[in-house]
Amino acid sequence: MLDYIHLGKKIYNTDNPREARRMAVFVVRCLLNNSRMQRLHQFFSQNDLYGKIADECPFVYEQPTRAFFYNKSTFDERARLVEKHMEFLVTHLQEDVVLSLYAGKPYVLWESQDEMGHLRFELFYHPGQRKEGLLSIVLRLDEHDLYQMMFWIAPNKAGEWALWIGAMQGPNMDNAKEVVKKVTKRCHAYRTKNFILHATQEAAKALGLKQIYAVTNYGYYANNHIRRDRKLKTSFSDFWKESGGRPCADQRFYELPMTEYRKTMEEIPTRKRSNYRKRYALLDEVDAAIAASIQSLLK
Template identity: 55%
Template sequence: ENPFPMEQVTRAFFYAGSTFAERVALTRHHYELLQAWLHPEAFRTCSTFHGLRIWQSEDDASWQTALTFAPGQRKEGHLSLVMTAGGVSLYQMMFWLNLDKTGAPSLFIGAMQGPNAANAKDIIKDITKRSFRYRTKNLILYMTQAVARSLGVQHIYAVTNDGYYAQNHVRRDRKLKTDFGAFWEEAGGWKTDDPRFDELPLIEPRKTMEEVPTRKRAQYRKRFAFLDAIDAQIAASMESIRRSGAGAASPQA
């Protein structure tokens, strides 16, 4: 049903300068980790094109986020977290699971993609308002961090501008919509010894109320409560599809 892993290892996908051997290893580790951590049915669903909803707005069933995989996402990962509202795709985070240089199970973000629909701008504006002025692209990253914690990975790495697989942002007429490096840094990330990847925190840093201007404190309290509810729902959703006692253990060779 999903023929793309064979194509993915033979083409220069995932990140800039990836080798055939590296793509084989990351593909093998991704599916071994996913199979070790998830119930068989959930593993098959995430590995094909059906998708698993892991979050849904309490007041709008059309605003939801799912773990899924589609042919158009195959160049930057083996899984995607896709947020939709009103049937419109808003933001997608493409990623894969792999062992990092130290052998620690980790989540690697290959790209973040924004909306393309003509009416997406108005929907994004509405979603941002309903998220208490929390930007939608930050929200999809926040949800990705929640998924990473629920899986039990030890690190999150995110591709930089230098690491983006296609390097098409070098040309002036094909720039990336998002400056990855600037966005990861803003989200609390830091550089690694590989310029192609930054590391991100597993938990988003939050301002204390003392750091928030008095006039905005009510809004921030509502925002934090909203984000805490997202954490709880994603944790419950992931718990329902995880194998009992599954943790971030290295896959068997």
């Protein structure tokens, strides 16, 4: 049997009154959904690897109890989402890679070093991202996070494994606009938010996933009528649409293309073609690096 109080103390810092209150709410919600929580515990008790994941990252027990991932998700949907994500990783990634990811170790997927600094994409997990996902692709410059794409992996309605984007987060630093402008110039006028989506698409393909879905403005877990003060810095829906996405029957999600559309040279004004060639060369380099990096993580 799962001891909810003991588990809550692993998740929350009870010295903090707010965290202590959250722990109390967590225990009550677990008791109200005891049958599903025990099934979740059975899932993480099925072998040593799953047990180590839950021990390293006890938040997998908290996530189903809170209104995370997407708007109007149910307790059972969240629990199943956690189970399926972990099932995919355990089935496809090396054991030490899975454990390292949930111990906070980033895996570099592509990197470039110049006078501006160390620019790179990383596959990473941080507990602070758990509201929107179970892993992320992060675009980092030196020690700064420029963009993060938080996601989870689970089957779609057709039973195909898919990557589900819970949120995209931009930079949070004093000189963010200046830094993003410099990185955009370094990437040959390629916007950083397009760059992080491109990397996410390539990572999904390298993992053998068949579809990409993304949470819309309506589908965002905190974007509802009760909290009108919660404003999104970026309109997810607008960005998914301009990136070639199309709305799903479920208005909480967009389906995104697996591959970013590239203009042909004939479609590009002559004065811009040199810049586009350099950009496409960079993207080809990124694509090859991500494919090779993820291949090294697979079983």
